[in-house]
Amino acid sequence: MSNRYLLEIGVEELPARFISGALNQLKGNFKNMLKNERIGYANVETYATPRRLVLIVDGLKEDQDTLEEIVKGPAKRIAYDSQGYPSKALEGFMRGQGVKEDQIFTKEYNGEEYIYARVIKEGKDTFTILSENVADIIKSIVFPKSMRWGGKNIRFARPIRWIVSLLNDRIVPFDLEGIKVGNTTKGHRFLGSKSIEINKVDEYFDKLEENYVIVDQNKRKEIIKYNSEKLAKEKGGNLLVDEDLLDEVTNIVEYPTPMIGRIKEEYLNLPDDVVITPMKEHLRFFPIVNDKGVLLPYFITVRNGNDQYIDVVIKGNEKVLGARLEDAKFFYYEDIKNPIEDYVEPLKNIVFQEKLGTLYDKTIRIRKLAKKIGDYLEVGEETQRNIDRAAYLSKADLVTKMVGEFTELQGRMGMEYAKHSGENEIVSTAIYEQYLPRFAGDDLPTTTAGSILSIADKLDTISGCFAIGIEPTGSQDPYGLRRQALGVINIVLDRRLNLSLGELIDFALYIYVEELGLVFDYAEVKNSILGFFNGRIKNMFSDMGIRYDIIDGVISTGIDNIYDLMIRANKLNEYFEKYGLTDVLSTFNRVTNLAEKSTSTEVKRDLLIEDAEIELYDGFNDIEEKVLNHLDKKEYDKALEQFIVLKEAIDNFFDKVMVMVDDEAIRENRLNLLGKISKTMLLICDLSKLVKQS
Template sequence: MNKQDFLFELGCEELPPKALTKLAKSLHDSVASAFESLQLSFVASEWFATPRRLAIRFTELDSAQEDKQVERLGPAVAAAFDNDGNPKPAATGFAKSCGVEVSALSRKQTDKGERLAFVADVKGQQTSELIQDILQKAVSQLPVPKAMRWGNSTSQFSRPVHWVLAILGEEVLPVELFEIKAGNLSFGHRFHAPQSIAINNATDYESKLLDARVVSCFEARKAQIRIQVENAAKKINATAVVDEDLLEEVTALVEWPVALVGKFDQEFLTVPAEALISSMAEHQKYFHLIDNDGKLLPNFITISNIESSQPESVIEGNEKVIRPRLADAKFFYDNDCKKKLEDYIDKLKTVVFQNKLGTLYDKSQRISSLSKVIAHSLGADQATATRAAEICKCDLMTDMVYEFPDLQGIMGRYYATNDGENSEVAAAMDEIYMPRFAGDELPQTTTGLILALAERLDTLVGIFGIGQLPTGAKDPFALRRASLGVLRLITEKSVTLDLVELIDASINTFDDGLLNAETKSNLLEFFAARTTAMYQEKGINTQVINSVQELNVTQPLDFYNRIKAVDLFNKTPESADLAEANKRVKNILEKSDFDPAAVNIDTQLFEAEETALYQTINEVAEFVNSQVQAGHYQQALDKLAGLKEVVNNFFDNVMVNVDDPQIRNNRLALIAQLRNLFLGIADISLLQK
């Protein structure tokens, strides 16, 4: 079959930078999916994206569908003809629907008997005939943030569309989108090469645009910017800090990147570095520079979209623009420092956290009460924890955080230090929000850890308590992230805290009757699900996770220690036999109405294999139980692994469910002892190879 390269480009005004790659990927995926569903194969595909274009290229695309035979099954032969062999309406109707006479129908034996059939030869359509609908559907399904109309056009898109390019091989395809007929013309850089460019085949696309000062490949342009930024920094003996999100956004803003180094006044360095960095990045899309000690330098790197003959003028313009931005940041900081954080406490009463759960003041008071309980549990200083909690939300009321919300906590630390608060209290202003995202650092101070737990638990208990549980993709209060944060904080900071006790303590900080009766049970179930998800992401076998979940362990650190031990045990040669034995014991006990506590084991009734098992259990029980009590689950399982031979010997030679009730109950009591030894760690019966 003939194969040709396919190229499609949509040219428009500058697209929203944060939506650019999503639009390009969606366009590519929709068209690729359509080709596959229409059985049009291709060797490779890729997408391109610049501020003024979305493009896709498919290499060696089938120029037409293959011809094929399609079999249609009709009515049963018995129902299609009368006794004389004349066709009934069922046969004639089926033949008519196939566009043939009854005589052209064949017969086919199926599992439902013999049926009429017709095999039709279907000629494949040309790709050029299918492409209009494919592209029309793909474009209409693009995740456009906000559509607009332009000129006299009735079409809608994210930005006005100026040209459409669609070619298969060297042929311009009969496509019309946004009331524009497709051609083979593209356009270069708006300023460097604004004239049209003829693209005669898909292979030339990138090189033709490169000659016209457009780096069409998003990833190539991104890599080019990174290299330019790093090299520009080296020229002034500095290091550029390349934030990935900023790099992504800047890449979506330019077609021909040129890195330029500018500077700002030293006086602004009296402002916290994070505030200056946020101002430069958010407002101007500048990359900041640091020295060998990691200190912010009074320089920046901007990415221009033109290669100017007078770069000094471009740099000067950027320096003029950034000065008022940094001056604003300095004003905010200086103004905020005129007041103490505690002066904002009353202002918290004016900001609603959630209609039913009250204001930020109410939330900070609840956090304070819960922090005191957690501090007591950890043997930490309660006064320090409650003081930090009282002012933990105050920086949200400052000018700086109002302007740059991402600086919440960070500015709180600076302001608390400026107020003369002790170092733990100051650190906790920032650490309360840790971890901010997956893999983020955790609090370094005990007070920060306490507040981080209390803040998340208050949100979880409150939102669950008023029935606003996360559903599907909707999680407006980021409860999944909050719960994972709690689990990480407790586990990775190695603190012994119980979720039941924490939830109870948090519930007690809310007004009576505010939270529903299912709050605790729903939240514990939610934590269990998040625990499973967390360990699955770490690559832990689901059976291992379930074996510990079966015990309803509510101490995250204890859960972690059990998981670690069971995961190692599951990889030993003994685990399979012992898991099978535990499963067998579990099934036997569940099917009986036997109560092990009601039976005292009588060793006089034992056979040799029972005696061996009983003696072995007694020999290891004290050690195993002491290790379990100490949380040394690995040592306990190592000891239990030695039971493999005696357990196998028991089940190979002893029948538990014999007719004699006394002997049967004696044996049930014995295997119950065996199972209880393992259940002190996990339900090993769930480990199936």
């Protein structure tokens, strides 16, 4: 018989954003329990609706696996008395392990004989194990926000109202602070039965669906997507799919019925974002566009129920959307009565951060930092003018009525208002692109001006926060500094920008001192910011498949050009993966270790006495210029190849030359030779960080 276990945790409506994490925890914790309790199974799956978290285990074994352990007891010398009878120590050991004297034996350990017992633990039945453990698994689920209710100690996202716990056709009872555990569930809140008896696991899904609950979230998602696309096609359009929105809608309905409503034509005269944002962000509606991406006067919404009285429901949704769009229309036309630059001055009244000044202060800092980045990248005069204009207008939309009501439109409305005010396309686009990327996997800026403005904005925030002691700790990152640092890194890599991160941080911090008179430990703050970025760089490079030791090796060079570090790490990673070269590492690590004692890189030819040191000196001189040429071209693998040519000469040097001789001049000269080699080698990678691969 194939055993199936069903656990259903019935709750008040869960927030959609909590469901995915809860299911991952439920599944992971349950699998860990089965493993720890030695219970075999075939598969574990989890499902959810707004009112229930569900777990089903297929192929459960009847019992725990039998466990045989060898347990170490007391030393033999104290296990028996003078007459050879078991001592109290041995009796206590046998009693504790539940064994008799014929089940023990002696074995030597560290030169002394000890008593050992072969302990066989028969497995409990699975029914008992489930009864003992399921309550703890439910308690272990952690939510971003939890609550207590009804005088209970358990914390959960929403009150638990019922629990179904069935092994095949048997109720598996457990105590969860008096919450009823049985085989009774509930259907759809309005369309289904208030009490549904599940007699066996195999009938669970069908009985729920008969009561207007589709438990499988993947099935609900497919229903929503298929039927929504069908409705859109009937109007000659296409569903504008947003996967995040689709997932959210899936998690807020139990029985989805998509329906199509109409938008008044007058609202389509507004910018698309003004129409789409209230639809998606506030009402969870899907827009419809034609084959060219033009917004059509229709929307899709999903009802949590059947199609009864659906015309009435559609009219109600049209009315709600109309009210939202009427507000948006009012805000938009009020805002465009003035050119966008008129909204810059009011930024003086909006605090960015108490110690970091107003949004106007931030605007001034961004302009200066963006100009510095533009100069560093040697952009043209016209591009520099566009960057400066975009920086000046970058935060203006934050004081408009539209963004005040729909904060999700920051940047987008800045772009729209800039275009309406006659600003050119580059300036307008850069105002929007300053916020990119907003989240993992988001679009990156497509223009040079937008890229530079985005970097300047993010670096200003990061530098200012670190200067006043606001740094991410654990899960706390109120200013999104991790996200912003990753944004800077992604933009630099995507645009292949050669920038000195250290110099830009220097300038960003200097602007804070110049503009606000901010006081802080300059060196300490700069090092903290660089360390913060290096942490993000390490994680990103690791995700690219680069070896951790090579990442450490290139970062240890002290180079702060992110794009250069990526090229360097990739090329060296490929080179070492291909050739291994573990013997090379030992050779050059000897150079590095002694080079630390050198005081200069000046080597005097006339103080070289031994043939081996002359050979090494001449060999290095032969490759030095080639190495530097390869470095200029970012050909780091070829630069490393030049150094590998020196391996034989270095090994010969260490075999035949005593470095630490009594003669100070000769000793210093030999150390300086090693120091010069090491310093040049460090321009490629700190090989001392690399680990031999087996």
